[in-house]
Amino acid sequence: MYTQGLASGVDTNERQLEDAALLQRFQERIDAEERIEPNDWMPEAYRRTLVRQISQHAHSEIIGMQPEGNWITRAPSLRRKAALLAKVQDECGHGLYLYAAAETLGVAREEMVDQLLAGKAKYSSIFNYPTLTWADIGAIGWLVDGAAIMNQIPLCRCSYGPYARAMIRVCKEESFHQRQGYEIMLTLCRGTAEQKEMAQDALNRWWWPCLMMFGPPDSASQHTDTSTRWKIKRFTNDELRRKFVDATVPQAHFLGLTVPDPELRFDEATGHWVHGAIDWDEFKQVVAGNGPCNTQRLERRRRTEQDGAWVRAAARAFAEKEKSHRNAAAAA
Amino acid sequence: MTSIRVTETPLVTYVLRRADDALVLGHRLSEWCGKAPMMEEEMALANMGLDLIGQARALYTYAGEAEAAGHDEDALAYRRDERAYRNLLLVEQPNGDFAVTMVRQLLYAAYADPYWRAMMSSRDATLAAIAAKAEKETAYHLRHSAEWVVRLGDGTPESHERTARALMTLWPYTGELFETDAVDDAMIEAGIAVDPASLRDTWRATVADVLGRATLTMPADGYMQKGGRSGRHSEHLGHLLTELQYMQRTIPGATW
Ligand SMILES: [Fe+2]
Numbered sequence: 001m002y003t004q005g006l007a008s009g010v011d012t013n014e015r016q017l018e019d020a021a022l023l024q025r026f027q028e029r030i031d032a033e034e035r036i037e038p039n040d041w042m043p044e045a046y047r048r049t050l051v052r053q054i055s056q057h058a059h060s061e062i063i064g065m066q067p068e069g070n071w072i073t074r075a076p077s078l079r080r081k082a083a084l085l086a087k088v089q090d091e092c093g094h095g096l097y098l099y100a101a102a103e104t105l106g107v108a109r110e111e112m113v114d115q116l117l118a119g120k121a122k123y124s125s126i127f128n129y130p131t132l133t134w135a136d137i138g139a140i141g142w143l144v145d146g147a148a149i150m151n152q153i154p155l156c157r158c159s160y161g162p163y164a165r166a167m168i169r170v171c172k173e174e175s176f177h178q179r180q181g182y183e184i185m186l187t188l189c190r191g192t193a194e195q196k197e198m199a200q201d202a203l204n205r206w207w208w209p210c211l212m213m214f215g216p217p218d219s220a221s222q223h224t225d226t227s228t229r230w231k232i233k234r235f236t237n238d239e240l241r242r243k244f245v246d247a248t249v250p251q252a253h254f255l256g257l258t259v260p261d262p263e264l265r266f267d268e269a270t271g272h273w274v275h276g277a278i279d280w281d282e283f284k285q286v287v288a289g290n291g292p293c294n295t296q297r298l299e300r301r302r303r304t305e306q307d308g309a310w311v312r313a314a315a316r317a318f319a320e321k322e323k324s325h326r327n328a329a330a331a332a
Numbered sequence: 333m334t335s336i337r338v339t340e341t342p343l344v345t346y347v348l349r350r351a352d353d354a355l356v357l358g359h360r361l362s363e364w365c366g367k368a369p370m371m372e373e374e375m376a377l378a379n380m381g382l383d384l385i386g387q388a389r390a391l392y393t394y395a396g397e398a399e400a401a402g403h404d405e406d407a408l409a410y411r412r413d414e415r416a417y418r419n420l421l422l423v424e425q426p427n428g429d430f431a432v433t434m435v436r437q438l439l440y441a442a443y444a445d446p447y448w449r450a451m452m453s454s455r456d457a458t459l460a461a462i463a464a465k466a467e468k469e470t471a472y473h474l475r476h477s478a479e480w481v482v483r484l485g486d487g488t489p490e491s492h493e494r495t496a497r498a499l500m501t502l503w504p505y506t507g508e509l510f511e512t513d514a515v516d517d518a519m520i521e522a523g524i525a526v527d528p529a530s531l532r533d534t535w536r537a538t539v540a541d542v543l544g545r546a547t548l549t550m551p552a553d554g555y556m557q558k559g560g561r562s563g564r565h566s567e568h569l570g571h572l573l574t575e576l577q578y579m580q581r582t583i584p585g586a587t588w
């Protein structure tokens with residue numbers, strides 16, 4: 001989900017050049033559910049797909065700090081303020097683990113961050129929507145972290161070891177965020193009329209963008225095949241979306257909220273909730289850079305990089321001096 | 333929502349002052365979220381902010397108990413206006429650049445660390461327990477900010493210049509750390525509070541050591557700003573509180 005913009009990564013010529021025996025052995029290991037580790041042989045396209053997916057996931061965690069960070073200074077109680085600050089800090093930590101996981105594939109964090117800042121890397125479309133009220137913090141925890149979990153639990157069994165292990169750690173924290181977000185919603189829904197209205201409004205604005213987080217419908221998605229064969233992806237976009245809807249609709253009902261989809265119905269035959277049509281045009285626009293906050297999010301990241309440049313330069317200069325002092329002391 | 337009126341006994345005022353220091357500085361650090369010069373520092377600033385907000389919560393809860401008028405931590409944090417806030421002027425100063433934030437943290441932590449250590453033997457058991465936790469946290473804040481001030485002071489010409497400027501800007505707010513009034517006297521007398529005068533040498537030695545390693549000069553003590561302890565603040569605090577208290581003032585009396 002945090003990797004919706006993923007384009008098909010396999011170059012056929014390149015694959016033919018690779019040793020067929022190595023490739024076969026690699027696929028056998030994948031089929032046997034063995035984990036691939038950084039020093040193991042892997043096809044170039046596997047490496048490239050993973051770098052793209054893991055770095056997009058990392059970028060999403062980092063950009064995702066902004067919409068929630070928007071409410072830290074205005075959180076309505078000290079308990080909520082501390083919990084939100086800790087949550088956003090967790091997301092930063094996720095970004096750090098994920099960049100580290102991607103680095104095991106031979107790409108430096110700086111390079112990945114440069115791509116993000118240059119507007120060449122994608123991150124989850126969801127973070128291009130604004131947080132307008134406190135209820136949005138509840139809705140993001142409940143829905144966005146909830147959708148992230150749906151996508152990331154299968155990634156805990158991803159064939160690439162460092163990514164799978166990062167996901168296990170991340171998923172634990174995301175479930176905690178999800179419960180915390182739901183609890184914010186529950187408190188609002190049991191509160192004053194104004195609070196409940198705020199909660200409904202947040203659901204109205206976040207519901208559809210959350211369904212879009214799982215990416216284009218299976219009928220339109222080109223890259224699932226290879227990713228599935230390599231056990232990077234274990235469920236299709238539509239399957240994950242359906243799991244999310246099935247899990248979330250009863251939670252909305254428990255809150256006493258209305259899902260903003262007049263066509264939503266429970267299908268007795270399949271036992272699944274069926275939702276109405278998703279506005280894929282909106283999704284395409286947001287992915288293409290035209291969402292309500294795309295410009296603002298990237299601008300903010302760039303400004304942060306720029307503002308911090310002198311600090312990083314000072315840290316480097318100081319480390320250099322320390323090193324030469326140490327060397328001088330060792331030589332003396 | 334209308335502001336609350338706190339009945340300020342010496343103990344209530346004394347505890348509120350510390351709570352306000354911790355909350356205002358914690359809030360300032362939380363303003364850095366998403367803006368830190370590097371991701372590792374994002375984590376560190378949030379850690380320090382969380383520690384301070386945690387200290388504030390414990391202190392407000394205790395102030396509320398001591399007042400015994402039914403004011404909980406949120407009533408005390410969200411429903412007093414700037415004239416009722418009792419924090420040091422130092423902690424309400426805007427974040428400025430990273431040098432200002434780190435120098436502010438150093439100047440405060442170099443005081444707060446020995447302060448909380450001494451408070452561990454307060455005759456007030458609640459404050460002594462809060463102090464034991466706060467001391468460990470503040471020791472880390474001191475280490476972290478000192479490391480940065482040294483790096484920035486002895487980094488590049490630009491970082492040196494910025495840090496020297498930060499020091500000049502913030503120095504006039506350091507006198508207030510050691511101010512005492514009748515409230516402090518009563519608490520010191522009762523064996524509840526430590527006399528800040530007894531911390532002055534330690535504070536100066538710590539700051540002098542860090543500045544020396546940072547190749548920075550300790551400013552001369554000129555005219556010192558004061559007033560925070562009695563609610564005469566800089567213009568900055570009102571804006572901070574406007575943001576902090578926004579939700580509680582918008583939908584009064586709600587549970588969050
Ligand atoms: Fe996360």
Ligand SMILES: [Fe+2]
Nearest residue numbers: 002061094148
């Ligand atoms: Fe995530």
Ligand SMILES: [Fe+2]
Nearest residue numbers: 145173174177
């Ligand atoms: Fe999360």
